[in-house]
Amino acid sequence: MLTIGQLAGYVGVTTKAIRVYHAKGLLPEPPRDASGYRRYSAADAAELIKIRTLAEAGVPLARIRELRDGDREALRRIEADLSARIDGLLATRERLRQLASGTLSPLPPPVVAHLEELPGWGFSERWVALQNDLWTLVFATHPETALASFRDQAAMLADPRLRAVFLAYDRLHDVPPDDPRVDALAARIVAETRARYGADLPAYEPDSAIPGLVQGAVNASSPAWRRLDALIRERLRPATPGPPS
Secondary structure, X not given: OEXXXXXXXXXXXXXXXXXXXXXXXXXXXXXXOOOOOEOEOHHHHHHHXXXXXXXXXXXXXXXXXXXXXXXXXXXXXXXXXXXXXHHHHHHHHHHHHHHHHOOOOOOOHHHHHHHHHHHHHOOOHHHHHHXXXXXXXXXXXXXXXXXXXXXXXXXXXXXXXXXXXXXXXXXXXXXXXXXXXXXHHHHHHHHHHHHHHOOOOOOOOOOOOHHHHHHHHHHXXXXXXXXXXXXXXXXXXXXXXXXXX
8 A cells, every 4th residue: 555655656746636636536535544644556556647647648637537437428539639739739840840940931832932933033132031021921911912912923023024123123222322223213113013003003901001011121121222112102193183274
């Protein structure tokens, strides 16, 4: 016969845990000796090992009682819950491995593949990193329209003529904002935008803050880009009708 301390030591639990299992009705109270101390048998140790195993697997104490009562359906439900937890932990481990290797991305595979193509087309690492961050923001906040926006941009980059416009944008990053190339590229972008979309320019919902966040992130890294954006906006702004003559 074992004392509660000996039982706890053999099974690998605390005496407090054993008392909780008694209080919850999971482990029957054993007989006591003449001094009033609990005395445990091998059968008690075996039951405690079962309880400990289920508890370590994350089974709630209330459900462990169901198992002790012989509820096979409860056992199947617990097995299904554990399987789901295992799948979730495996997925989390894979995400951690991707994070450690630098390959974790919340973006859809076509977007990831597209971004991987950009360096081969001559885009800078800075541009690729910026595009990754911006598309992550767009897909997280506008999942219903993000894919269509991405496909539109990917189609433009697949056109060598339009790709040259984006490359020129990238390469203006470090030039002075009053460089003549900034004005020339703004005029080119305005012309290409009107030729592609006409008067129906693409836009997010009127109350969306995302366009401002996206363009703000772009402009913040380069005074030339900031001036380029201002010129493009000014030239694409619809003309205000004058007073009647």
